[in-house]
Amino acid sequence: MRSVFVLNTGSSSVKYRVVDVETAEVAATGVIDRIGEPGSEARDHRSAIAQILNRFAGLRIDAVGHRIVHGGERFVTATVIDDEVERGIEALAPLAPLHNPPGLLGIRAARAALPELAQVAVFDTAFHAALPEAARRYAIDTELADRHGIRRYGFHGTSYRIVSERAAAFLDRPLGELRMIVLHLGNGASAAAIAGGRSIDTSMGMTPLEGLVMGTRSGDIDPAVLLYLQRNAGLDTDQLDVLLNRHSGILGLSGHIDMRGLTDAIDAGEESARRALDIYLHRLRHYIGAYAAVLGGLDALVFTAGVGENSREVRSGAVEGLEFLGLRIDETANAERSGVARRISASDAPVAILVVPTDEELQIARETAAVLAAR
CATH class of the missing domain: 3.30.420.40 (ATPase, nucleotide binding domain)
Structure with missing residues (x-):
């Protein structure tokens, strides 16, 4: 085949x-x-x-x-x-x-x-299927959670699989020995902590709503906010669903739906756009620090997908202040545009920072061929 x-x-x-x-x-x-x-x-x-x-x-x-x-x-x-x-x-x-x-x-x-x-x-969820129990379980009643399948599933797994393999090949190191954080940043966005080619934590949860700030999705939010809006703003479950999935994130914060529009608005002096980017980057740094701790150290930080591959402002802002983790960016390399995997970390930085293009369609094709060959 x-x-x-x-x-x-x-x-x-x-x-x-x-x-x-x-x-x-x-x-x-x-x-x-x-x-x-x-x-x-x-x-x-x-x-x-x-x-x-x-x-x-x-x-x-x-x-x-x-x-x-x-x-x-x-x-x-x-x-x-x-x-x-x-x-x-x-x-x-x-x-x-x-x-x-x-x-x-x-x-x-x-x-x-x-x-x-x-x-x-x-x-998309298959890559995260073997998440450790401590990462996949929510702290709610166990019997209720098991009965309704409530757990962290994670998403963007097809992208994480091919990008982590490409990152290891670029570094010329066995995937099995690498600890990396991959940031899949597009209109939908997530982070994954990957050790030895296996997902050990990821930011999206039971649905693709949890985690990072996204184009129209809120990401992490105190669940009591939803109860408050039900009781005090009269929003029903369908209205809350629309709010969190379609009218939040960068759009809700600034009125802009994508990173290009947001950075253009920042250049034009829009304060709401600057605030939205600050919140977006704060959440990214939060997850980078958390996953470095979960991994017990870090060999590579990898950016992928539309924003991750194309926004030098996001890449630079995501690692700002994280030099203590070994993350130092080379701004000249960061400003370059290329459709191939490349290193953008400083030459003497102990942790590699990479930009690696994803290719979910190729990975889907490969997994399709593999499962049929095995059959």
Whole structure:
């Protein structure tokens, strides 16, 4: 098996890639967005996938790999999809209501269009499945938590797997001996403490809401705030869900939704934008310090994803004041832009600071091929 059709399905978009797992060469890539909206080229996910297939008719496709955000406690590795697996993914929708239902739409559309091909679900949570109990349990009633599957699951696992492997290769050191913190910073953002290639702590929790400040998500918040807003502001659970997931984070603090808009606003003198960045960076430093302690030391700090790979201001601000941890940045190297892995730490710094591009689609393709080969 060589050629895998990778699908990353959102509520109104389908991102796709056809990739050779042996050479990493991309035969086709693109996105169909605004699905179902007026003027869109696709009325639903099934027609979107039909149009995608028409775009690369004649290309070899050996299997289909799907990105699924939440695997719960059931799906801890990449899994060949059948009707039972479909039902299992659907049952997990309450844990990731913004992500699993669209992923399921993609699965059903692809299985209908390509019934002769094996299809595999690759779960964001799988990389964190073996978190130590002290990291994965919340301090609430154990029986209640176990009955309802309440625990830390973690996300962005597909990215963490490929980025940690690439970081070890760049450093020319065995992954098994490295202690690293990886910061996956995009519109959704999380941190992971990785020791010997295994996740031992991560900032996102039962859902992708916990942890760092994100584009529209609050990250960490005192849970009593929600009770207070219910009792005193009259917000119901649906309104709180919208507040925390769609109207918080950088957007809630500044009115800007992405880091580029935020830094432009800072340059224009907007005080709310400066305050939002300060809060964003404070949370990053909080997690870097905490995870350095969890790891018992640090060999590398790695930035990845859209903000992590492209914002020199965020990288510089994230390590400001952390020289005592061995984190010293080379601002000249930090200002350079490159699409390949690179070191941005000072030459005499004891801890490597790296920028490593992620490639979740390639990792999904590789895991798809591996699970089918094992079968």
